[in-house]
Amino acid sequence: MKKLYLQTFGCQMNERDSEGVQGLLLDRGFETTSTIEEADLILYNTCSVRDHAEQKVFGRMGHFRKLKQINPNLIVGIVGCMAQEHGGNFFKKNPEIDLVCGPGNLNQIPDLVEEIRLQRAPRLAIDRLNEEYSLENVHHRSGELKGLVTIMTGCDHRCTYCIVPYTRGDERSRNSENIIKEMRDLEAKGFKDVMLLGQNVNSYGKGLEESIDFAGLLEKIQKETPGIPRLRFITSHPKDAHTRLFTAMRDLPMVCEHMHLPVQSGSNRTLRRMKREHTREWYLEQIEEYRKLVPDGTLTTDFIVGFPGETEKDFLDTLEFIERIEFDSAFIFQYSPRPGTPALKLEDDVTPQEKSRRHQILLAAQKAASLKRNQALIGRTEEVLFESRSKRDEMRFVGRTRGYKRVVVSAERDIIGEFHQAKILSVADETLLGEIAGQ
Numbered sequence: 001m002k003k004l005y006l007q008t009f010g011c012q013m014n015e016r017d018s019e020g021v022q023g024l025l026l027d028r029g030f031e032t033t034s035t036i037e038e039a040d041l042i043l044y045n046t047c048s049v050r051d052h053a054e055q056k057v058f059g060r061m062g063h064f065r066k067l068k069q070i071n072p073n074l075i076v077g078i079v080g081c082m083a084q085e086h087g088g089n090f091f092k093k094n095p096e097i098d099l100v101c102g103p104g105n106l107n108q109i110p111d112l113v114e115e116i117r118l119q120r121a122p123r124l125a126i127d128r129l130n131e132e133y134s135l136e137n138v139h140h141r142s143g144e145l146k147g148l149v150t151i152m153t154g155c156d157h158r159c160t161y162c163i164v165p166y167t168r169g170d171e172r173s174r175n176s177e178n179i180i181k182e183m184r185d186l187e188a189k190g191f192k193d194v195m196l197l198g199q200n201v202n203s204y205g206k207g208l209e210e211s212i213d214f215a216g217l218l219e220k221i222q223k224e225t226p227g228i229p230r231l232r233f234i235t236s237h238p239k240d241a242h243t244r245l246f247t248a249m250r251d252l253p254m255v256c257e258h259m260h261l262p263v264q265s266g267s268n269r270t271l272r273r274m275k276r277e278h279t280r281e282w283y284l285e286q287i288e289e290y291r292k293l294v295p296d297g298t299l300t301t302d303f304i305v306g307f308p309g310e311t312e313k314d315f316l317d318t319l320e321f322i323e324r325i326e327f328d329s330a331f332i333f334q335y336s337p338r339p340g341t342p343a344l345k346l347e348d349d350v351t352p353q354e355k356s357r358r359h360q361i362l363l364a365a366q367k368a369a370s371l372k373r374n375q376a377l378i379g380r381t382e383e384v385l386f387e388s389r390s391k392r393d394e395m396r397f398v399g400r401t402r403g404y405k406r407v408v409v410s411a412e413r414d415i416i417g418e419f420h421q422a423k424i425l426s427v428a429d430e431t432l433l434g435e436i437a438g439q
């Protein structure tokens with residue numbers, strides 16, 4: 001048996017891509033290993049979104065070189081977003097790499113690996129950036145509880161800081177029948193929580209021959225596969241998040257009451273320069289509507305701090321936004337200049353010290369907001385799906401509420417895969433501590 005070592009960086013879309021690639025390779029006689037030293041094939045599924053993510057991969061090259069000295073038949077592949085971005089440059093700088101394969105070419109990996117093995121020559125496959133979803137009809141799953149389903153790929157926005165449109169291509173929605181086929185498979189296998197994936201899920205349907213939008217897709221999934229108890233989605237774009245989506249979230253039993261709605265900044269001036277296509281006021285209006293229609297719904301977001309030209313006033317607008325909205329949680333990233341993006345032409349003029357100072361202040365404000373939102377749940381009973389054991393204590397189990405809050409409880413027996421009502425007793429950082437109700 002040939003052994004595959006596959007490591008994934010980046011977003012959930014990469015997680016799903018890796019799962020699909022793994023399925024294709026298992027079909028060709030590979031088995032997986034978690035020990036890199038015993039691998040015959042090493043694949044790194046990579047992310048380009050910030051420099052830090054890329055450096056982690058570049059930092060592994062020396063190790064690959066050593067492993068190839070020990071095992072000359074070893075094949076090393078860089079796949080995903082960094083492959084699309086750097087293309088053939090990898091071979092020039094890093095001769096230890098045998099395969100460079102972009103997100104649109106993933107289904108070719110088994111054949112490419114075979115060619116490399118026979119011909120001992122590197123292969124570059126990045127020419128299918130804007131073709132149809134490369135893992136259509138690949139139903140392999142590594143888990144059995146939580147499933148990921150890519151409903152669209154690429155992005156038609158051009159936020160000035162963002163590399164994703166260049167690594168994933170233009171926006172393409174998958175046809176809804178294929179998505180339903182995948183959902184039926186997950187339903188039959190007993191999956192309990194399915195997350196729909198796309199860069200902008202709520203513009204789903206654009207460009208398809210059938211007439212369907214994202215709320216329509218949610219309705220169709222509810223109707224066709226009602227046996228899946230929980231359905232989630234990421235990521236929504238504020239421009240296309242409106243009443244029809246919120247009412248679908250309110251009315252469809254399987255759709256969980258959680259929205260991840262990245263805002264990036266609380267300053268209109270910065271939003272304009274980021275080309276986000278929404279204002280601070282629009283965002284506030286939309287979430288007011290969301291909270292009215294889905295009163296228990298949770299709201300999470302992303303921010304970028306230290307965008308070129310961000311003034312103290314812009315920064316304070318963001319701080320005020322965090323304090324005012326009280327997101328349940330937020331990812332806050334320091335701006336990282338990306339090759340080929342329009343923002344690269346702007347001077348990266350916020351010093352690293354200042355970026356870091358602003359970052360710390362926003363993190364502290366968000367921590368206080370998360371704590372307040374979580375403390376408001378103390379005394380309440382929430383439905384929790386238990387997903388794993390606590391690493392520190394065998395008899396403690398970790399799960400998620402519908403709103404995606406992490407809950408830990410003690411139980412006398414294994415409750416993984418089960419739903420229970422849990423009473424929330426206290427809060428520790430972003431985790432809720434509870435007990436199973438009625439015990």
Ligand code: SAH
Nearest residue numbers: 161162199235262302303333334335336338
């Ligand atoms: N499609 C999603 C997010 C894609 S990237 C959306 O539009 O919301 C995930 C997050 O990474 C973004 O929301 C943004 O906050 C962050 N990000 C993207 N490019 C970045 C950059 N150049 N520097 C720092 N953070 C960045």
Ligand code: SF4
Nearest residue numbers: 155157159162164199
């Ligand atoms: Fe990037 Fe903007 Fe597209 Fe999101 S919407 S993937 S941030 S370009």
Ligand code: F3S
Nearest residue numbers: 010011047048049081
């Ligand atoms: Fe990273 Fe590509 Fe996802 S750049 S965030 S892996 S789409």
